[in-house]
Amino acid sequence: MMNYEKFYADRVKPMKGSAIREMFKRMADPAIISLAGGNPASELFPGEELSKIAGKILMTNPVGALQYGTTDGVPAMKECALSRARKVNAVKDGDQVLIMTGANQGIDLTTKSLINKGDKIIVENPSFIGSLNAFRTYEAELVGVDMDDDGMNMDALEDALKNNTGVKMIYTIPTFQNPTGTTMPLEKRKRFIELANKYDVVILEDNPYGDLRFRGEEVPTLKSLDTEGRVIYAGSFSKILSPGMRLGYIIGAPEFLEKIEILKQVNDVHTPVLTQLMCAEFMKKYDIDKYIEKNRELYGKKCAVMLEAMEKYFPAGKVKWTVPDGGIFLWCECSGIEDITPVMDKALEKKVAIVPGSNFAVDMSAPSNKFRLNYSSATPEKLEEGIKRLGEALNEVL
């Protein structure tokens, strides 16, 4: 029998299958109401439109759709990505765009292009586990900055920049953050850019949810406020068209993107061509903004259902939560307990699933009295029923 352990690279030695994955296995029971995942609503997926588009592309342009493509992406798809990004002023003169097999690939390969073992990345604490784990695979040291109800605390960010040497990058989801659902206001964003300029670090701005505002005013992207070319902007079609198609992009200075393109070339050569052509044709033929508008309305309604049910069923005064203006998540904090695990276990008994806060923390081993809720995936009826059951679990434990 081989000793497999001795072959593992240092970067994967500490890695176990993710806790979320294990939890999803426990959730395989179809009776379970999941408030745990990050799936967009599937009610509105344009299956019929995409069916016609895919059929036509393969019939009229089989070689174009099935032969090798170029690493940077299909030209029409690159134009789609740029047109989405231009809406939020995220494209500067001279910027390049790379189509990615999901924005996550952009985050992974951006990190690979910048981070040596031991380099520091400042992150919101809590933040998206997929990105944090990507950073961990490059043996980055993560420096967490606490969150206010309106995004990263700027004094804490300045302290982190002042007190750490070797910080190369700040990673942020400034709008409808995962997992907290919070949004950084303009004044904070301006200070954020000033601090990045002062301490000369790269900003990786991840904006998968920015299109999903159902309340309040748009806030400018960090990319639009950047005058020095230090922001790499990651966009996604996962939450506005289809996550299964795995279409994302990054936009930034060619000095950054040329290196990332080489890393993509050796990673998956290029993003599948058919899905790129389908997305480009969908955007040409249909009004994607109208489609997004329908999703916004649906998410606003679902969020309201969840918040109303929380008021009704959660134990009074014992749970605090964020009230998002868009996106798909909100964030809860319980008083009177150190660790949320008993609540999660009790909730699973009642067949409702949530994600414990520790999964999103820089230090995943520390107990957390917080949890994340998703309102985009379940139907309004299931959301109400799920929160009712979760309320029972909270009442029993708290």
Place this chain on the structure above:
Amino acid sequence: MMNYEKFYADRVKPMKGSAIREMFKRMADPAIISLAGGNPASELFPGEELSKIAGKILMTNPVGALQYGTTDGVPAMKECALSRARKVNAVKDGDQVLIMTGANQGIDLTTKSLINKGDKIIVENPSFIGSLNAFRTYEAELVGVDMDDDGMNMDALEDALKNNTGVKMIYTIPTFQNPTGTTMPLEKRKRFIELANKYDVVILEDNPYGDLRFRGEEVPTLKSLDTEGRVIYAGSFSKILSPGMRLGYIIGAPEFLEKIEILKQVNDVHTPVLTQLMCAEFMKKYDIDKYIEKNRELYGKKCAVMLEAMEKYFPAGKVKWTVPDGGIFLWCECSGIEDITPVMDKALEKKVAIVPGSNFAVDMSAPSNKFRLNYSSATPEKLEEGIKRLGEALNEVL
């Protein structure tokens, strides 16, 4: 203006846009006959069949095709990969399979799971530039082993294993190798496995061309000869269905694949679902072996056209070449020159493109008197005309 250089990770500092890429830019002229790329023949792409399949999947199962999938792959697609691998006895009891966004992703992430900076990887010299560059991005040290007309020289392999400490992996394309077109016979494969066992190293067996034999007897895969679970097998649908769909897979011991799955999770989360469902449905509904058989015949015919033209047009006695039994490449060596660049330049003037051998070498800076030819992509008429023009270039330079 930012100093971008200071942000680059060490691994990307030496990387320039690939020479092949630059050459492909020079080849943008549509009048050029390309014998340079690695594209499979597009004449036989089953566009109509895939059009119907894609249309039906999106119409009848839009949520299944468009929502998030699982990292390991769609079950029906995993079964397709296993059934291809079982044909070459590449699946052992207890093995796992991971669907990859092209086999290249499997090679990239396998390397990421095993290789620390400075670890050594033994490779065929010359070998596939995409894999060599993937290894370079993990700061592996490449140890090249010279090739015979029937694959890696086994004495040279033993020397490499004996004389190097820190070898973790041997990378090989044993069948219809890229770029040489050579195939390792059974006796060599047995010794290869013995040596890997003796020196306790992992084998990464890359087999994208194995299905494309048009002459001679099948040779068992290394994976089928492995009794210790040390071979990770990479398979691909790029050369038997469509490269643009980006569908590949790796098969091996769960101790290896569990780590690689975590790395895929943070890389692209999962391979796009639609293309997986399309491939699975194509294999269920149509006889893929019949489709592959048509490709084999076509490649056998095209290879014969190329070889015959080479006999006719190349300067007598000045160029040696390999005669492949399958796959899509052959390999030429010129006498009387140290470096092939003048031939390539002269050929490009005559509007025919080849790839200089240095691109496939462990030491890319050393001059090479060799070049790679591809016969799968161009039509028989273009192949004949391309070799005629290349013969003129060779006659002028040699």
